[in-house]
Amino acid sequence: xxxxxxxxxxxxxxxxxxxxxxxxxxxxxxxxxxxxxxxxxxxxxxxxxxxxxxxxxxxxxxxxxxxxxxxxxxxxxxxxxxxxxxxxxxxxxxxxxxxxxxxxxxxxxxxxxxxxxxxxxxxxxxxxxxxxxxxxxxxxxxxxxxxxxxxxxxxxxxxxxxxxxxxxxxxxxxxxxxxxxxxxxxxxxxxxxxxxxxxxxxxxxxxxxxxxxxxxxxxxxxxxxxxxxxxxxxxxxxxxxxxxxxxxxxxxxxxxxxxxxxxxxxxxxxxxxxxxxxxxxxxxxxxxxxxxxxxxxxxxxxxxxx
Numbered sequence: 001x002x003x004x005x006x007x008x009x010x011x012x013x014x015x016x017x018x019x020x021x022x023x024x025x026x027x028x029x030x031x032x033x034x035x036x037x038x039x040x041x042x043x044x045x046x047x048x049x050x051x052x053x054x055x056x057x058x059x060x061x062x063x064x065x066x067x068x069x070x071x072x073x074x075x076x077x078x079x080x081x082x083x084x085x086x087x088x089x090x091x092x093x094x095x096x097x098x099x100x101x102x103x104x105x106x107x108x109x110x111x112x113x114x115x116x117x118x119x120x121x122x123x124x125x126x127x128x129x130x131x132x133x134x135x136x137x138x139x140x141x142x143x144x145x146x147x148x149x150x151x152x153x154x155x156x157x158x159x160x161x162x163x164x165x166x167x168x169x170x171x172x173x174x175x176x177x178x179x180x181x182x183x184x185x186x187x188x189x190x191x192x193x194x195x196x197x198x199x200x201x202x203x204x205x206x207x208x209x210x211x212x213x214x215x216x217x218x219x220x221x222x223x224x225x226x227x228x229x230x231x232x233x234x235x236x237x238x239x240x241x242x243x244x245x246x247x248x249x250x251x252x253x254x255x256x257x258x259x260x261x262x263x264x265x266x267x268x269x270x271x272x273x274x275x276x277x278x279x280x281x282x283x284x285x286x287x288x289x290x291x292x293x294x295x296x297x298x299x300x301x302x303x304x305x306x
């Protein structure tokens with residue numbers, strides 16, 4: 001009996017410490033993540049103008065209104081275009097950096113840290129640096145100074161839509177911020193590849209492109225799938241760079257308005273229509289989940305590597 005009591009008391013102590021250490025985090029998740037998500041779904045079925053406790057049930061009305069809204073469809077097109085720009089460019093850049101750093105035998109840790117360092121910078125700060133210093137549109141901005149060396153005229157990078165130079169600014173800012181993070185993921189994948197595979201390829205006379213195509217890339221399939229999924233989800237979450245780069249004292253321009261910027265104005269702008277904003281958020285979540293599932297299925301997510 002004393003032994004049984006000791007075991008029960010020890011189990012109780014472990015459970016108590018588990019609750020003490022984990023409980024606050026679980027409570028925070030419930031209060032600040034899961035409850036708002038559930039309440040957003042609830043709000044999407046109500047006419048919630050200027051209130052988060054509505055009583056006028058509208059069913060699927062908010063969803064139908066969002067699907068009929070040309071501005072919402074335009075924001076989806078902006079997201080698709082942004083994803084087409086940022087996903088492949090960041091994927092190639094981060095993979096290239098990982099391959100270069102992995103082949104470096106001198107100061108590898110230094111270069112890894114240098115390329116990863118921009119990840120610590122916030123999107124707001126990076127956007128302001130891009131907007132005020134590099135692509136500020138005046139003659140003495142960094143980008144226009146470089147163009148001036150070749151005799152070109154200054155470009156108003158963020159205020160001209162034909163050609164849409166603002167895409168270069170937005171994509172370059174996002175890629176500079178996140179390429180280092182995905183480089184680390186690829187580096188981890190590269191270090192898992194057995195050296196014997198490269199030794200066998202060298203004996204067979206395979207070099208360069210053949211090694212990359214037939215050994216490196218197939219062995220990085222799982223890592224590549226994870227990187228592509230993360231890039232797609234992060235592209236969907238784009239807000240800070242768009243808002244800080246393109247907004248001005250006159251407000252946000254009607255072009256290049258991604259879904260989160262659109263929902264920001266729909267839910268928190270004039271009228272504060274939380275019902276429409278919540279319906280749009282639910283639609284976007286379902287859309288990104290569907291695309292992620294299709295992408296994971298196509299790329300073989302979850303399959304065992306040979």
